[in-house]
Amino acid sequence: MSEAFTRSASPADAGLGLLPSLDPLLREWLPRQRWFAGKGRPVTGFSLAAATELLPSESRLGLHHLLVRAHQPPVPGAAPQPGDCYQLLIGAREALPPRLAPALIGHVEQGPLAGRTVYDALSDPRPADVLLEALRAQARIGGLRFERDPAQEIRPGLVPRPVTTEQSNSSVIYGDTFILKLLRRIVPGVNPDLELPLALAREHCPRVPAPTGWLRADLDGEPSVLAVLQPFVQGAADGWELALRELAKGEDFCAEARALGRATAEVHTALARALPTVTLGRAQLRLMVDGMVERLESAAQAVPVLRPYVPALRTAFTALSDLAEEGRTWVAQRVHGDLHLGQCLRSPDGEWSLIDFEGEPSKPLAERRLPQPTSRDVAGMLRSFDYAAHSAGPAAPGWAAACRAAFCTGYAQVSGEDPRTDPVLLRACETDKAIYEVVYEARHRPDWLTVPMAAIERYATPVEPF
Numbered sequence: 001m002s003e004a005f006t007r008s009a010s011p012a013d014a015g016l017g018l019l020p021s022l023d024p025l026l027r028e029w030l031p032r033q034r035w036f037a038g039k040g041r042p043v044t045g046f047s048l049a050a051a052t053e054l055l056p057s058e059s060r061l062g063l064h065h066l067l068v069r070a071h072q073p074p075v076p077g078a079a080p081q082p083g084d085c086y087q088l089l090i091g092a093r094e095a096l097p098p099r100l101a102p103a104l105i106g107h108v109e110q111g112p113l114a115g116r117t118v119y120d121a122l123s124d125p126r127p128a129d130v131l132l133e134a135l136r137a138q139a140r141i142g143g144l145r146f147e148r149d150p151a152q153e154i155r156p157g158l159v160p161r162p163v164t165t166e167q168s169n170s171s172v173i174y175g176d177t178f179i180l181k182l183l184r185r186i187v188p189g190v191n192p193d194l195e196l197p198l199a200l201a202r203e204h205c206p207r208v209p210a211p212t213g214w215l216r217a218d219l220d221g222e223p224s225v226l227a228v229l230q231p232f233v234q235g236a237a238d239g240w241e242l243a244l245r246e247l248a249k250g251e252d253f254c255a256e257a258r259a260l261g262r263a264t265a266e267v268h269t270a271l272a273r274a275l276p277t278v279t280l281g282r283a284q285l286r287l288m289v290d291g292m293v294e295r296l297e298s299a300a301q302a303v304p305v306l307r308p309y310v311p312a313l314r315t316a317f318t319a320l321s322d323l324a325e326e327g328r329t330w331v332a333q334r335v336h337g338d339l340h341l342g343q344c345l346r347s348p349d350g351e352w353s354l355i356d357f358e359g360e361p362s363k364p365l366a367e368r369r370l371p372q373p374t375s376r377d378v379a380g381m382l383r384s385f386d387y388a389a390h391s392a393g394p395a396a397p398g399w400a401a402a403c404r405a406a407f408c409t410g411y412a413q414v415s416g417e418d419p420r421t422d423p424v425l426l427r428a429c430e431t432d433k434a435i436y437e438v439v440y441e442a443r444h445r446p447d448w449l450t451v452p453m454a455a456i457e458r459y460a461t462p463v464e465p466f
């Protein structure tokens, strides 16, 4: 057992005095992080859900694992919520070496870390190593439970490096062998980001890296996932960068889109074997459609440019409930939930893997875990081809249409069902996705808002040819 695990203060002891001294620094730092979900509303205070000392404060490098609730005024019109809970890995040093400058949180004036500089420690190799070592040792430290698949070996001494590309959580790669995703906003309960890859591993589905290890702790009395370690797909490029590369060369992407359709169908087929499927009749469909309409209305509240399109967009959803009223039913199953080109990795030997089964992070966990028609994921990918084409300029709509068709063809080759044969469902799912994207972009990347808005404009016209 390494020195890191010899000392594990109780959460209450470890947190004593820590949070008040970090409070002014976190108020400034937290809202600037991409993964901070409460953008646009001030943070009025913090409370501690758990604190665990991973390396002693008084040593040269102190390391604290915190689950911190950020309190904010409620979203206008919404009921007050307990603050979102964030996972922080706080390093404390006398001074920060220049290579860690981007991770700076600030200089602590008082409390147990007075005089120390604190920083986001995941980008520092030593703290990252502490996490991997704890997973290897299946350590229990305070309330943190580091667990792993005993069938997979974690070699010691793998050199960590942080992932620097844009993401919703924070990841670190170990020696090109594993990647650890530290979830940032922690929601109590079963997390599909671990649940679904574990289920797919049980089905021996080769399209999804099988989880090697995971970190859990209780939050609000419920076991909750804090991090997932999985094999790193070496030398992989993601679908988004590959698509943009082909677009820049004026090349089509049909062969890859077809392969992506096949990979998606393989994952869906395995999920349908692994977890229950249900039939959506009139009542269940009405619930699903009500959800779509509610999301449209609340999106229009939040993003005013959407408002003129609300009545026309609503017809995509009512067309679906009309079919249900006529007696149509649909099969629903667990799906990826936020599938897009960036979630697809192509290894150098041309094989595609799907990652990031967290679902749309802004939705409640229970909703993300509901069985859905597979067209939800298909719609996500179709929207993604549109995003790629749009980012290449107005000359590319034919490129997106060809990718969409190729993806559906590949999907049908494996599943036996072509998503295009149910255009009303597909249209409703694409419209719902584009509305989600409008809110996502308005919140996180306002410069990108025109991309989903161009689709909204098209979906709001009576007929959009496939």
Ligand SMILES: Nc1ncnc2c1ncn2[C@@H]1O[C@H](COP(=O)(O)OP(=O)(O)O)[C@@H](O)[C@H]1O
Binding pocket: 163, 165, 166, 167, 168, 169, 170, 171, 179, 181, 209, 230, 231, 232, 233, 234, 236, 238, 342, 343, 345, 355, 356, 358
């Ligand atoms: N198993 C993997 N192999 C290689 N790269 C990966 C793997 N999992 C994730 N990545 C890389 O890390 C990035 C972030 O992972 P992702 O699960 O999408 O995180 P987030 O939920 O934070 O967006 C991905 O875009 C991808 O580039």
Ligand SMILES: O=P(O)(O)O[C@H]1O[C@H](CO)[C@@H](O[C@H]2O[C@H](CO)[C@@H](O)[C@H](O)[C@H]2O)[C@H](O)[C@H]1O
Binding pocket: 166, 167, 168, 240, 338, 340, 341, 342, 343, 356, 360, 361, 380, 383, 384, 385, 387, 388, 437, 440
């Ligand atoms: O960070 P995640 O991968 O969990 O997903 C979120 O961020 C995505 C952007 O990084 C966002 O995807 C949207 O932009 C993509 C291009 O950057 C595009 O390919 C997708 O089709 C589009 O939805 C995703 O919606 C969001 O949940």
